[in-house]
Structures are given as C-alpha cells and as structure tokens.
Amino acid sequence: MTGHHPGRSRRATERKGDVRERSILDTCEALLAQKGYDAMTVGDLAQGAGITRGALYFYFGSKQEVVTALVARTVEHLWERSRATAQAEEPRQAIAAAMQRTVELWNEHGLVMRTAIDLSLTVPEIGELWQHTADLFIEAITAVLERAGIQAGAKPYQAPAMARSLCWMIERTFYHASQESREELRQASATCEHIWLTSAGLIT
Missing domain, CATH: 1.10.10.60 (Homeodomain-like)
Known part of the structure; x- marks a missing residue:
C-alpha cells in the first residue's frame, strides 16, 4: 500500500x-x-x-512564454485537422477539405493566429513555430499539386514553388479577412480554394 x-x-x-x-x-x-x-x-x-x-x-x-504555448496549442490543432490532406486520394476533395478545416480554425482562433503572425518576427520561438507550421502545409500542398499532375522540381512553375506561394497567400488572405467577419473569411476561403484549384489545373 x-x-x-x-x-x-x-x-x-x-x-x-x-x-x-x-x-x-x-x-x-x-x-x-x-x-x-x-x-x-x-x-x-x-x-x-x-x-x-x-x-x-x-x-x-513570462507572458511571452504563455503566448508561445498558446500559439503552439493552436497550430497543433490546425495541423491535426489538416493532416489527412496530403494522403487524400482525390485532389479536388483534398483541397476542399483543407480549406474547410483551415477556415474553421480561423473562425475559432483567428485572434491567436493573427497574434502569432504579428509576433513571429520579434519572438523567435513563435517565428519558429509558425515557420514549421507553414513548412508542413507547403509539403501537403505540394503533394496535392503533384497528385493533380503538376511537375515536381525546383523551378518557379513547379509544385514546390507554387505550394510556397499558395501557402503564404492563404495565410495573408485569412489574416485580413478574419478581422472583418465570418462571411468575409468564408468568401476569402472560397477565393483561395479557386486559386488553388486553378493552379492545380483542375479548373480553367
């Protein structure tokens, strides 16, 4: 005992x-x-x-450590919700699912996401967290683009470079839209999804 x-x-x-x-x-x-x-x-x-x-x-x-831990918790939720994107079989469905999961998290935790972006240049730990999250999404977007027929490689018109641009476009678009309203965020998500589909050659 x-x-x-x-x-x-x-x-x-x-x-x-x-x-x-x-x-x-x-x-x-x-x-x-x-x-x-x-x-x-x-x-x-x-x-x-x-x-x-x-x-x-x-x-x-410190206060900074608390905020860093909050950002870490939030981006882990983001990645958990989008983890299946790279493995999804059909590119259209993968893109729609990724955008839906992302808009849901921005609706729930948009303020934390914006704070992470704002502090990423001045708080190294948050900057590393945010960059790591972006890298994971770039990898997932690259996989979807390649599965849709976009060529792999290091050239500006090939999948990895396109994925980087798409990732940062989505981040900046969501950042601004989330400050306005849920409707603005929904419309911004639809626009980003259209651009991603177009980039993948799935719509013309």
Missing part, C-alpha cells in the same frame, strides 16, 4: 497541472481579445486562471 499512494498522488498532481496549464492558456486567449498582447500582464493571466502570480511562474516564465 505504501508504494501505491505516491504514484496515485503524482498522477493526480499531473492531472491538476494539466488543468491549470489549460486554464492559463484559455485565459490568455480571452485576454488577447479583451486587452491585446501589449496590455495583458502576468497578473491578469494569474487572476483569470484563479491562481497566484507565483503559481503561474511554476508553469511559465
């Missing part, structure tokens, strides 16, 4: 820690909407999560 209780206690502590960390990140997302990144403080984060500043520092060393 003596060997059983410490293990159970550790598991309970880990679960409690997971709940607290999630609460801090959820609070951070809410405060981004209410105050913005610059005005938000560690005290605000602790108060919103129902813990002391000292307790918050047990999980994160």
Whole structure:
C-alpha cells in the first residue's frame, strides 16, 4: 500500500497541472481579445486562471512564454485537422477539405493566429513555430499539386514553388479577412480554394 499512494498522488498532481496549464492558456486567449498582447500582464493571466502570480511562474516564465504555448496549442490543432490532406486520394476533395478545416480554425482562433503572425518576427520561438507550421502545409500542398499532375522540381512553375506561394497567400488572405467577419473569411476561403484549384489545373 505504501508504494501505491505516491504514484496515485503524482498522477493526480499531473492531472491538476494539466488543468491549470489549460486554464492559463484559455485565459490568455480571452485576454488577447479583451486587452491585446501589449496590455495583458502576468497578473491578469494569474487572476483569470484563479491562481497566484507565483503559481503561474511554476508553469511559465513570462507572458511571452504563455503566448508561445498558446500559439503552439493552436497550430497543433490546425495541423491535426489538416493532416489527412496530403494522403487524400482525390485532389479536388483534398483541397476542399483543407480549406474547410483551415477556415474553421480561423473562425475559432483567428485572434491567436493573427497574434502569432504579428509576433513571429520579434519572438523567435513563435517565428519558429509558425515557420514549421507553414513548412508542413507547403509539403501537403505540394503533394496535392503533384497528385493533380503538376511537375515536381525546383523551378518557379513547379509544385514546390507554387505550394510556397499558395501557402503564404492563404495565410495573408485569412489574416485580413478574419478581422472583418465570418462571411468575409468564408468568401476569402472560397477565393483561395479557386486559386488553388486553378493552379492545380483542375479548373480553367
């Protein structure tokens, strides 16, 4: 029995820690909407999560670390939703599915996505996260283009270069549309999907 209780206690502590960390990140997302990144403080984060500043520092060393973790959680959701795109059999369906999943996440977490883009040039950890996410999407877009018959290679009109341009076009288009309304985002998604289909030679 003596060997059983410490293990159970550790598991309970880990679960409690997971709940607290999630609460801090959820609070951070809410405060981004209410105050913005610059005005938000560690005290605000602790108060919103129902813990002391000292307790918050047990999980994160700074406001920047909290936001970085929030971005990491969000982009992981983005990639999880779009992971099947590269493996989908039919390019048209793959493109439609990718755009649908992406617009859903921008509707849910557009503020976090815009914050990630805004901070990507000044916060190296966020910049690396965002670039890694872009690289994954470029790889997935490349696979769809190649499956649609676009040639592989390093030339400007071949699949990898086209995929890079499509990825960054989608990012910038969604960034602006998400600040307007869900309808603007829906229309922007439809436009990006049309451009991707055209680039793949699937519509003329």
